[in-house]
Amino acid sequence: MSGLEKKFPSYFNNFELPEGAEEQEIKVFRACKTGKVDSESFIPSFEENNYRYSDEDDKADPGLYSLSSYEKPSDIKRFATMINSFKIPFKIAVGVTSPDCGPSQRTKKRKPKSKNSHVDWWLYEGAKPYIHFTLIDDFEQYHKEYKERSQP
Numbered sequence: 001m002s003g004l005e006k007k008f009p010s011y012f013n014n015f016e017l018p019e020g021a022e023e024q025e026i027k028v029f030r031a032c033k034t035g036k037v038d039s040e041s042f043i044p045s046f047e048e049n050n051y052r053y054s055d056e057d058d059k060a061d062p063g064l065y066s067l068s069s070y071e072k073p074s075d076i077k078r079f080a081t082m083i084n085s086f087k088i089p090f091k092i093a094v095g096v097t098s099p100d101c102g103p104s105q106r107t108k109k110r111k112p113k114s115k116n117s118h119v120d121w122w123l124y125e126g127a128k129p130y131i132h133f134t135l136i137d138d139f140e141q142y143h144k145e146y147k148e149r150s151q152p
Contacts, residue, residue, distance in 0.1 A: 007125045008102075011046055015062045017122060018110045023099030026106070028069035028119050029076040030133060031083075035091040042067060042130045044123055063107060066120035067129060069097070071106070073143045075116040089140065095133030097121045 032041035
């Protein structure tokens with residue numbers, strides 16, 4: 001992705017990037033609403049919410065402006081199950097938080113009480129994070145095998 005200017009969208013004026021956010025590679029999973037690895041499935045939360053939040057939301061929370069992903073398949077499955085816009089069978093992609101698209105941070109670093117493997121990724125203007133992801137053909141099988149490998 002050479003040539004991409006490391007410039008954030010103008011709505012980044014609504015918050016401060018958290019301390020510890022850095023350009024790094026973290027292997028993550030992303031639920032794909034369109035069923036494909038494309039730009040529409042990789043829209044940051046603020047843009048997905050039509051560039052607004054309700055008055056009850058903490059506009060300064062940097063997580064509201066990030067692209068959400070998860071390090072563990074069980075967490076992305078739980079997320080997709082809770083959100084009505086994802087259809088079964090879920091279409092999940094695996095990839096990395098590529099440094100050339102923007103900084104990322106494990107949410108637990110900012111919110112120690114967080115109980116899942118959520119990763120926030122703040123994208124530069126014009127970033128194409130989806131080029132760093134591959135759709136998992138059979139997520140249920142992938143998840144089953146992942147759990148088996150993770151057993152002691």
